[in-house]
Amino acid sequence: MTFRHRHLLGIEQLHPEEIRTLLDLADQYVDLNRREMKHSEALAGLTQINMFFEASTRTQASFELAGKRLGADVMNMAMQASSLKKGETLIDTALTLNAMHPDLLVVRHPHSGAVSLLSEKVNCAVLNAGDGRHEHPTQALLDALTIRRRKGRLHRLSIAICGDVAHSRVARSNIILLGKMENRVRLVGPPTLIPSGAADWGVEVFDDMAEGLKDVDVVMMLRLQKERMDGAFIPSEREYFHRFGLDAEKLAHAKDDAIVMHPGPMNRGVEIDGTIADDINRSVIQEQVEMGVAVRMAAMDLLARNLKAARAEQGVMV
Numbered sequence: 001m002t003f004r005h006r007h008l009l010g011i012e013q014l015h016p017e018e019i020r021t022l023l024d025l026a027d028q029y030v031d032l033n034r035r036e037m038k039h040s041e042a043l044a045g046l047t048q049i050n051m052f053f054e055a056s057t058r059t060q061a062s063f064e065l066a067g068k069r070l071g072a073d074v075m076n077m078a079m080q081a082s083s084l085k086k087g088e089t090l091i092d093t094a095l096t097l098n099a100m101h102p103d104l105l106v107v108r109h110p111h112s113g114a115v116s117l118l119s120e121k122v123n124c125a126v127l128n129a130g131d132g133r134h135e136h137p138t139q140a141l142l143d144a145l146t147i148r149r150r151k152g153r154l155h156r157l158s159i160a161i162c163g164d165v166a167h168s169r170v171a172r173s174n175i176i177l178l179g180k181m182e183n184r185v186r187l188v189g190p191p192t193l194i195p196s197g198a199a200d201w202g203v204e205v206f207d208d209m210a211e212g213l214k215d216v217d218v219v220m221m222l223r224l225q226k227e228r229m230d231g232a233f234i235p236s237e238r239e240y241f242h243r244f245g246l247d248a249e250k251l252a253h254a255k256d257d258a259i260v261m262h263p264g265p266m267n268r269g270v271e272i273d274g275t276i277a278d279d280i281n282r283s284v285i286q287e288q289v290e291m292g293v294a295v296r297m298a299a300m301d302l303l304a305r306n307l308k309a310a311r312a313e314q315g316v317m318v
């Protein structure tokens with residue numbers, strides 16, 4: 001098995017071979033999830049705590065389901081409402097957690113780097129479920145699995161990531177992953193939403209959808225991250241949809257069999273036309289959600305194996 005990490009903090013740390021290992025295992029979990037009996041014992045006896053300091057629908061639900069299907073005891077801590085507001089520091093949170101002896105900790109936090117900091121203070125495997133605008137590794141992995149299954153490969157594809165790249169951890173993790181797997185990545189959006197320096201990331205940058213989408217295999221749309229914007233980055237949502245919202249006319253510039261992706265939550269009529277989002281011949285948005293559960297099962301399974309191996313080496317009973 002090639003997956004040597006104690007935590008899953010970002011795509012940055014992963015080797016292409018490790019990405020393949022994780023996706024291969026996730027493929028097996030897709031099969032399991034489609035059966036009537038969906039249980040495995042991979043995490044039996046282990047405790048998984050989900051700590052979301054920022055709102056989440058898909059990610060939290062799928063981590064919870066993934067843990068339960070693998071037999072873990074899963075607990076969700078309602079962090080938004082509690083300690084952060086009362087001013088508890090991350091270090092205090094970590095000490096509290098250590099006292100509860102979790103084995104897997106799934107964390108989402110509004111600050112870039114906070115999850116990594118926490119991982120240094122706790123005695124368990126940590127999975128980053130999104131930290132600020134930094135990384136969202138399981139999203140990029142589920143996107144990769146969706147692309148690989150739909151396109152039959154995960155290399156030498158032309159992929160356009162469109163919209164609010166500047167504030168998006170999904171874009172960042174995807175750019176890193178797709179680059180590692182040797183794809184051609186294009187960023188398409190208004191210059192105000194494309195980070196300066198993006199041209200140095202080994203991507204091509206466009207501010208016109210017709211040019212940016214020309215002959216691509218995959219169109220990945222991003223939500224406008226209003227919660228991370230201070231000030232106005234677009235003239236108006238109407239104007240934004242007109243120039244950068246994905247509709248049939250703009251999609252016609254991509255390859256005939258190009259797939260449309262969106263990490264959710266979607267703003268219909270802002271970055272994507274509802275008809276495109278619902279078009280089962282083009283949109284793989286629901287499939288992304290399905291792949292999300294399988295990828296999170298694979299990630300937790302691999303980390304649990306490493307955790308058990310490390311504890312066994314230290315002579316700790318597992």
Ligand code: ASP
Nearest residue numbers: 130136170223263264265
């Ligand atoms: N759900 C994704 C995230 O947490 C994308 C988004 O919120 O736009 O980053």
